[in-house]
Amino acid sequence: MRWGRIRAIAVKETIQIRRDTRSLIIALFMPFMQMILLGYGVSLDIKHLPVCVYDREGSQNSQALLKHFQASEYFSIIAVLKNYREAKAALDSDRCRIVIAIPYDFSQKLSDSGGSTVQVLADASDDNTANIAIGYAQSVVDGFAGNLAVAAQGFGGSPAMQNQGVDLEERVWYNEDLDSRNYIIPGVVALIMALVGALLTSLTISREWERGTMELLISTPVQPSEVMLGKLLPYFAIGMLDAVFCLVFSVFWFHVPFRGSLFALFFTTSLFLVVVLGVGFLISAAIKSQVGASQIAVLVTLLPTSLLSGYAFPIDQMPPLVQGVTYLVFARYYVTILKALFLKGSGLADLTRPVLAMGIYALVVAFLAGRAFNKRLD
């Protein structure tokens, strides 16, 4: 391998990127667009959930409880109902997601036995929202009086959650505000890096085939590994630049805390870039058309990264078979690392396993990319 040849290719590639609008848009504009779209668009938080109330007692106590609900940022009371038929209609027509029903003997039971029950009727066709809503309802009720219980009843989806009246003392670590943006943004960074990296390099070899420049290039003494390194160097620099942009944007715009070591971030980002750039390069060498290669690059990065990396959907809640598949998704390791670095403040020592996995991935991909195309036309 000769540095002179690698340098010649890197310089040539840099000039070409600078003059190619499509590459510039992917490299500079796409990370920004995705940061905005995914940062704002994807939120797993529930705020101001529409709620209807059915107060069968109408006492001072029951009204006080409902005021608690109204005051909570999780719920907005949109209607007061008069009977169960109306409650059913409200849920059926999607006017509200949950109905809070206070029994006629609410105050009496509270003073007699020191404990009472509030009923929550939840639309569990979206079971995730329903579960979260029931949990929030419990915390509102807990805030009102420690000896109240929620009797939840689900509609249409998963079985209802029955609170046993056991007090749970919660302490949330790492994402204290339970802000789902803090949870999602580190994953968005991985998504952007994967997509941008693979898309950019997917064009690089196929472009040479399409324009006929490859035939001349392979008639020279240049080595496939030199072509690979020379072509990937400028994209590596762009990828790092995008990583810095993502970090700055996450921390200063979305106020996601970054608690880990910067060295660990850039070290693992380098590994990840080697993998995604290499994958794009491999695709580009296999598919000799630019359009075909870029489509496949989107398919193999965006889909697994958004669904199976754990960036938004927790891996441990997937079926065992799918969980097994996620080990093949290289973005999964990077997402794990990023979340740990951003939120937990971990260092490299805490992340041995995912870092090792990414290292192995990077080695294999770099090895394959180094011999991705042979210098023959047949």
Place this chain on the structure above:
Amino acid sequence: MTEVAPKGPAIEVENLVKRFGDFTAVDHISFQVERGTIIGFLGPNGAGKSTTIRMLCGLLSPSEGRAFVSGIDVAKDPETVREHIGYMSQKFSLYGDLTVMENLRFFGGIYRVPKTILPERIRFAVTMAGLEGREDFLVSTLAGGWKQRLALGCAILHRPPILFLDEPTSGVDPESRRRFWDLIHSLSEDGVTIVVSTHYMDEAEYCNTIALINRGRLLALESPTALKKRKLGGDLLSIECQDIGKAISLLEGQPGILDIAAFGNAVHLLVDPAKVSAGDLESRLTTAGIPVDRIGLIEPSIDDIFVRMVGENSPQGGAG
């Protein structure tokens, strides 16, 4: 760039075969090229010229046979071969989105031309291609002739002893073609061996040796003059007359007439001078009511040879 001891031929090919599936593109070709000469691969499109050149550059692997470039086996050690050659592919293949200078610097880097020599080599290439003042033009904006000469300039930056030029002049205006051949000649005078393919028959006259190729087979390998003398085996007559079609049907197959073909507004006949004379033919045509404008002996062109040889070579009697 390492100079191989100038012993033996520059190129040696023995029974070279290239098959693509059932199709035999190159069919047992053998030849040698002496150092410092120009060999022209001549033949119609699809004859196997490009395939042969690509095998010699190590871009395609031979199905059978052997080929040595500068004494190096192209099948076994294509990388070393690539150090010794310059190549211009059939399709223009410099980077259109790079400037003239950027292309030259790129290939200088790829061929590892030492930094101390590169500026001088680049200057030489720019002058040779007539691109002074256009160094910062994007290559895609250059006209065909300039592109071709720049491609040649890039191919010789590392001073290769052997150059492969695959249809370098196709689609270029006659003036530029002429200029390009002047360049090839001056390179040859400097001792560079040049393999050039073309389907322009007139360009064959510029070569030291012609390899006539049709349907993957080598039909002839000689100097243009020797080829013309030996291969024809008769006198070539040209007749300009009114009704060419009628004249051909009248004379075809007559004793002493070896071959007959229409060439533009004339008929070219290959005749046995012992049996047929020009006056004889003229009177025969006039008798048949075909007035003859002009008749005479002509110097055969490579076209004539080619048409004749392809006729002998293929059962259908015509070139592809």
